[in-house]
Every structure is written in C-alpha cells, then in structure tokens.
Amino acid sequence: MTVRRIALVAWHVFKEHVRDRVLYAIAGFALLLVAASILLGQLTAGEDVKIIKDLGLAVIEGAGLLMTIFLGVGLVSREIDRRSIISLLAKPLPRWQFIVGKYLGLVLTIVVNVAAMTVALFLMLKYLDWRALPVERAAWDAAAADPHLLLATLMIAIELALLTAVALFFSAFSSSALLSLAFTIGIYVTGVFSLDLRRFGDTVEAPSIVSHVVAAIGWIVPAFSAFDLKAQVVHGLPVPASYVTLTAGYGVIYAAAAVVAAILVFSRREFT
Amino acid sequence: MFPVRVLGLTKDFPQGFWRPRPHRAVDGLSFDIPEGGVFGLLGPNGAGKSTTLKLLLDLLRPTAGRAEILGRPAGDVGARQRLGFLPENPTFYDHLTAEELLEYFAGLFGYRGEDRRARAGAALDRVGLGADRRRPLRQYSKGMVQRVGLAQAIVNDPALVILDEPMSGLDPIGRRDVREMILALRDEGRTVLFSSHILSDAEQLCSRVGILAKGRLVAEGTVGELTRHAGGTDVTASDVPTAFVDRAAARVRKTSRIADGRYRFELAPGERPEPFIADLAAAGAALVSVAPVGASLEDAFLHALGNDVRVDDTRGDRSAAS
Incomplete structure (x- = not known):
C-alpha cells in the first residue's frame, strides 16, 4: 500500500506537470535551440558535430534546470497556497509518503523531458552522420551519435534530481515560492562553484577563518559542477567509470539526504 | 465508543515577531461526540472551530491535551481510513476533472481498478455531479466545487464525516442540498461533525451542539436542552x-x-x-x-x-x- 500511495502521488504530480503550459514552453524552447544549433554548425566548417553536441547538451541541461527550479520550488508550497494540502493530508497518506511521491513525480517529469530532448539530439546527430562524407567523419573527435552522450545526459539527469531534492526541501520549508526560488537558485549557483570555494584559501589571500568558512561552504553545498561531463564527451576524452560511479553515488546520497530533511521539516509543519 | 473524544485540548499560536507571545485559540476543550447523529460545533468567527477541527485531523498540533478519532489518536493514519473531511472553502486541482480527483483520492484509501472508478462515480452521482464528472475543475462554480468537496469526503464510505463550514458561500438551493446530504449521512448511521456559524442550519440538523467562544466550550447538549x-x-x-x-x-x-x-x-x-x-x-x-x-x-x-x-x-x- 505504501508503494501504491507514493506512486499515486508521483503520477498525480507527473500528470499535473504534463498539463502545465510552462513545461511545454520550456520544452518547445529547448527543441528550438537544439534545432538552431544545426544552423550554427553549418557556419563552422568541420566543427558542426562538436558544436551541435556542445550546444545540445547545454540546452538539455539549461532547460532541465529551468524546469527543475520553477516546478520544484512550487512542489509543496503550491499545495499549501491553494490549500489543497488540507484535503490531501486528511486522507490516510502519511506525510513522508506525500513528500517522496512529490519528489519522484517531478523527477519522472524531468527524466522524461531530458530523455525526449536526448532523443531529439541523437536524431539530429544521426542525420548529420548520414549526410557526412567519410573524410569529414575522420576529422571528428568522436562518432556523431556517440553513446558517451548518454553518459553526459545521465549525469545531467542525476544533477537535476539532486537539484529537485534541494528545491523540494526549500518548498517544504518555506510557504513562499519566491523565497524557495531564491534559496534554490542561491544553492545551485554556490554549488556550481563549490570546487572553487573548497580551494578558496589557495587562490585568495584571506584570514584563515574566512578561508575555512568558505571552504566549509564549498564542501557542504552540492557539488553541481562535478556532474558536468559535457567537455569530455564532446571532445571524445575518456571518462573513468569510477568517476561516474562515485559522482552518481554522491548525487543519489545527497538527494536522499535532502529528501529526508524535507520530510523532517514537513512532518513538523502545521497548516492553519 | 465515541467517534470523537476531545480531552483538554489547548492550542496556542505565537504572535509577534521580536517577542512572540502565545495567543490561545483553543483553551482546554473537552467533549465527546456519541456515535450516530449530527454534532454541530458552533461559535462566532474566531471562536476556534476550524482550529479544533484541524487539531482533530493532525493538521495542527496541540499545545496541551489530546484528541481521539474513531478510538485512535488524532493523526493516526488508520483512523483516517474511515474518516471523511470537507475543509472550509475547499480548493482542489484545476488541471483535473472531478472524476480524476475522486479516483486519485479513492486510490489513497486503497481502492483499486474498477472499485476505485465505481466509488468515484457513485460519490459524484450522489452529489449531483454525475453529468459533469469529465469537466475540468477550473470550469466549476463555487457551489459545484463544494459538491466535489462533499463527494471526496464520502468516497471512502466513512464512519465519521467532518465538515468545516459546509454551507459557507452557498446559495439557498446549495444549502438545502447540503442539509439534505448531511441528514442522509445521519440516516445511514454515520456520525457527522460540522462547524458552522449559521444557526438556522444547525438548528435543523444537529442532534447535539457544542458552542465555542474564545476557544472555550461554553455550552454543550441537545438543541432541546440548550433552548x-x-x-x-x-x-x-x-x-x-x-x-x-x-x-x-x-x-x-x-x-x-x-x-x-x-x-x-x-x-x-x-x-x-x-x-x-x-x-x-x-x-x-x-x-x-x-x-x-x-x-x-x-x-x-x-x-x-x-x-x-x-x-x-x-x-x-x-x-x-x-
């Protein structure tokens, strides 16, 4: 019954987002950008496949980030704002199942969108591969429809799942979607620079206490930049399996911890 | 067994930012609601009616005292299996149809497949929305949303139905329909607890009433006893x-x-x-x-x-x- 209830909540979240115009706007914009990269690629002789891969992956990540942040921050706070939470929590639905269901529902939405955009990117690269002359293919760092691209999109999906958990935490914590938005964007930006923050003391002359505090922040916030395999994949560089496994494990564990924190916060909340 | 037992229930809300002071919304409330019949929780605005109902549903946590629903502590998930609740001014999900909403909620009670669909359909038929079941909720009038609220409160065939201001904002026909619905639930042997400040409705419906003022129960009994x-x-x-x-x-x-x-x-x-x-x-x-x-x-x-x-x-x- 537990799994069924979580699945019901998750499916409801997915259905809600599928019917949300915002999602279509973001997905449509992303597909347009991926298509536009073909034109850009034609302007740069011999580099077209690399540019399309680079741009395509960046668009998948960017569109995913937009979806995650804008849908994630309202995941719980929207239920509270429109007071639908009152009816829902009067049902035999434990609060932890509600949170887990909400999380999985948005992750499903994002994974489906990332998968759709990845398919679009692959179709485009296949088309270029089919059109290319053997001499052009020989100049490429990696095959056009390189399976390693899937690795990059998988890491993007894990990164987005982690960001979803962060957004969910703030959504469960704050009644204001705007505040959740500010916190989530703040954590994301800090997380992107987390590796730089960890090395703050090596690069900037500052009092020891400041260096330690900044480094600590760098270790605490999620290291979003660790999930970025775009450059390696686009240039056909090797990506060690251990790195992928460790980073994916880090993402999953961090996301699970954020969801648990969201459950703890939400379990204590009262609804007036 | 009393479907609802309230024992010394107290709820304070902190007020003020710099030096928050407790504002007592519910003050040492104690009452039992016997099985069957309609119990009206009456009181002026701000008397603590909705707060009391939310304490019963574990949407709020008591500062002191405790409450029991169907023999279990308030907040027990098992008790909610046999509980129906209509919140004040209910709002649901605009992107769903009434049928989808009811099926979603019926699913949370553990109903599956055809049983789930049948229960959702029966509840909507009962509140007179059978013909509109496939319309999105965003197209519903306030009265229709209230009916959907009633439908979702009975989709699980509850032993106890809690209704928070069920007549609020309804036109006379809507109020009459809700009254008839409450009486029908009573006749089926269910216990109904509802809050209201519309006394004429309470007078027609309630077998017992409790009157709240400033969070305290100032009177309780049958309508005959009180009058x-x-x-x-x-x-x-x-x-x-x-x-x-x-x-x-x-x-x-x-x-x-x-x-x-x-x-x-x-x-x-x-x-x-x-x-x-x-x-x-x-x-x-x-x-x-x-x-x-x-x-x-x-x-x-x-x-x-x-x-x-x-x-x-x-x-x-x-x-x-x-």
Missing part, C-alpha cells in the same frame, strides 16, 4: 404590590409593567417558577399566567456567549437584559 435552558419562564400577575416589584428585581431577568398593578416577570433560565409564584401569592398578588418561553438556538447561542439577547415571540420585540 430550554435559554428560554426561561414568563409569570404574569395582577394586584402586585410595588414593594414586591422592587424586591423581585434581583430575582428576575426582566420586569414589564402591563397596567396598574399588573406585571410580567421574566424568570431567568433554570430558575424554577414555583417559589416565585408562592412569594407572589404571599404578597397578595393574583397569578394570571405562567408560560415557558420558547427559545431558538440563536437565543441559546447568545445566552451561552454571555450576550443574553432574547426574542419573545408573543410580544415580537427584542429585549436585552441587564
């Missing part, structure tokens, strides 16, 4: 000596002079008329009539709130006692 208690007795006598009228002022709620020596005395609720009549006779007055004064639930309500205003049907005037 009897609020009504008092009118004693009319002639040849009443003035000295007796002056002496009686402390014993009666109101004295009205009808003609020379002829007075009507209003005895307070609970005051037995026999000793007063004996004193009247001893003073040489002649008894003309003794009549119990029928009181409405509104009288009982105002009496319980300490604002003792009474409507006298025989005179048609409205008088405030000191």
Whole structure:
C-alpha cells in the first residue's frame, strides 16, 4: 500500500506537470535551440558535430534546470497556497509518503523531458552522420551519435534530481515560492562553484577563518559542477567509470539526504 | 465508543515577531461526540472551530491535551481510513476533472481498478455531479466545487464525516442540498461533525451542539436542552404590590409593567417558577399566567456567549437584559 500511495502521488504530480503550459514552453524552447544549433554548425566548417553536441547538451541541461527550479520550488508550497494540502493530508497518506511521491513525480517529469530532448539530439546527430562524407567523419573527435552522450545526459539527469531534492526541501520549508526560488537558485549557483570555494584559501589571500568558512561552504553545498561531463564527451576524452560511479553515488546520497530533511521539516509543519 | 473524544485540548499560536507571545485559540476543550447523529460545533468567527477541527485531523498540533478519532489518536493514519473531511472553502486541482480527483483520492484509501472508478462515480452521482464528472475543475462554480468537496469526503464510505463550514458561500438551493446530504449521512448511521456559524442550519440538523467562544466550550447538549435552558419562564400577575416589584428585581431577568398593578416577570433560565409564584401569592398578588418561553438556538447561542439577547415571540420585540 505504501508503494501504491507514493506512486499515486508521483503520477498525480507527473500528470499535473504534463498539463502545465510552462513545461511545454520550456520544452518547445529547448527543441528550438537544439534545432538552431544545426544552423550554427553549418557556419563552422568541420566543427558542426562538436558544436551541435556542445550546444545540445547545454540546452538539455539549461532547460532541465529551468524546469527543475520553477516546478520544484512550487512542489509543496503550491499545495499549501491553494490549500489543497488540507484535503490531501486528511486522507490516510502519511506525510513522508506525500513528500517522496512529490519528489519522484517531478523527477519522472524531468527524466522524461531530458530523455525526449536526448532523443531529439541523437536524431539530429544521426542525420548529420548520414549526410557526412567519410573524410569529414575522420576529422571528428568522436562518432556523431556517440553513446558517451548518454553518459553526459545521465549525469545531467542525476544533477537535476539532486537539484529537485534541494528545491523540494526549500518548498517544504518555506510557504513562499519566491523565497524557495531564491534559496534554490542561491544553492545551485554556490554549488556550481563549490570546487572553487573548497580551494578558496589557495587562490585568495584571506584570514584563515574566512578561508575555512568558505571552504566549509564549498564542501557542504552540492557539488553541481562535478556532474558536468559535457567537455569530455564532446571532445571524445575518456571518462573513468569510477568517476561516474562515485559522482552518481554522491548525487543519489545527497538527494536522499535532502529528501529526508524535507520530510523532517514537513512532518513538523502545521497548516492553519 | 465515541467517534470523537476531545480531552483538554489547548492550542496556542505565537504572535509577534521580536517577542512572540502565545495567543490561545483553543483553551482546554473537552467533549465527546456519541456515535450516530449530527454534532454541530458552533461559535462566532474566531471562536476556534476550524482550529479544533484541524487539531482533530493532525493538521495542527496541540499545545496541551489530546484528541481521539474513531478510538485512535488524532493523526493516526488508520483512523483516517474511515474518516471523511470537507475543509472550509475547499480548493482542489484545476488541471483535473472531478472524476480524476475522486479516483486519485479513492486510490489513497486503497481502492483499486474498477472499485476505485465505481466509488468515484457513485460519490459524484450522489452529489449531483454525475453529468459533469469529465469537466475540468477550473470550469466549476463555487457551489459545484463544494459538491466535489462533499463527494471526496464520502468516497471512502466513512464512519465519521467532518465538515468545516459546509454551507459557507452557498446559495439557498446549495444549502438545502447540503442539509439534505448531511441528514442522509445521519440516516445511514454515520456520525457527522460540522462547524458552522449559521444557526438556522444547525438548528435543523444537529442532534447535539457544542458552542465555542474564545476557544472555550461554553455550552454543550441537545438543541432541546440548550433552548430550554435559554428560554426561561414568563409569570404574569395582577394586584402586585410595588414593594414586591422592587424586591423581585434581583430575582428576575426582566420586569414589564402591563397596567396598574399588573406585571410580567421574566424568570431567568433554570430558575424554577414555583417559589416565585408562592412569594407572589404571599404578597397578595393574583397569578394570571405562567408560560415557558420558547427559545431558538440563536437565543441559546447568545445566552451561552454571555450576550443574553432574547426574542419573545408573543410580544415580537427584542429585549436585552441587564
């Protein structure tokens, strides 16, 4: 019954987002950008496949980030704002199942969108591969429809799942979607620079206490930049399996911890 | 077993930012609701009705005391399996149809497949929305949303139905429909607890009522008990000596002079008329009539709130006692 209830909540979240115009706007914009990269690629002789891969992956990540942040921050706070939470929590639905269901529902939405955009990117690269002359293919760092691209999109999906958990935490914590938005964007930006923050003391002359505090922040916030395999994949560089496994494990564990924190916060909340 | 037991329930809300001070919304509330019948939780705005219901549903946590729902502590997921709840001014999901919403909620109660669809359909038919079940909720009027709210409150065939201001914002036809629905639920043997400040509805529906004021239960009982208690007795006598009228002022709620020596005395609720009549006779007055004064639930309500205003049907005037 537990799994069924979580699945019901998750499916409801997915259905809600599928019917949300915002999602279509973001997905449509992303597909347009991926298509536009073909034109850009034609302007740069011999580099077209690399540019399309680079741009395509960046668009998948960017569109995913937009979806995650804008849908994630309202995941719980929207239920509270429109007071639908009152009816829902009067049902035999434990609060932890509600949170887990909400999380999985948005992750499903994002994974489906990332998968759709990845398919679009692959179709485009296949088309270029089919059109290319053997001499052009020989100049490429990696095959056009390189399976390693899937690795990059998988890491993007894990990164987005982690960001979803962060957004969910703030959504469960704050009644204001705007505040959740500010916190989530703040954590994301800090997380992107987390590796730089960890090395703050090596690069900037500052009092020891400041260096330690900044480094600590760098270790605490999620290291979003660790999930970025775009450059390696686009240039056909090797990506060690251990790195992928460790980073994916880090993402999953961090996301699970954020969801648990969201459950703890939400379990204590009262609804007036 | 009492479907609802409330034992010393207290709820404080902190008020103020820099130095928050507790504001007591519910203050040591205790009452039991017997099985079957309709219990009305009445009170003016801000009396603590919705807070009490939310404490029962574990949407709020008590500062002190406890509550039990269907023999289990409030907040127990198992108790909610047999509970239906309609919140005040319900809002649901605009992107869903009524049928989808009901199926979603029925699923949370553990119903599956065809059973789930059948329950959703039956609940919508029962509230008269069978024909509109596939319309998105964003196209529904307020009255229709209220009906959907009622449908989702009964989709699980509950033993206890809690309705928070179920008539709020409805037109007369909508209110009549909700009243009929509540009576039908009662006739099926379910226990209904509803909060309201519309006393005429409560008077027609409730087998028992509890009156809340400033978070405290100031009166509880059947409508008959409360109105009897609020009504008092009118004693009319002639040849009443003035000295007796002056002496009686402390014993009666109101004295009205009808003609020379002829007075009507209003005895307070609970005051037995026999000793007063004996004193009247001893003073040489002649008894003309003794009549119990029928009181409405509104009288009982105002009496319980300490604002003792009474409507006298025989005179048609409205008088405030000191």
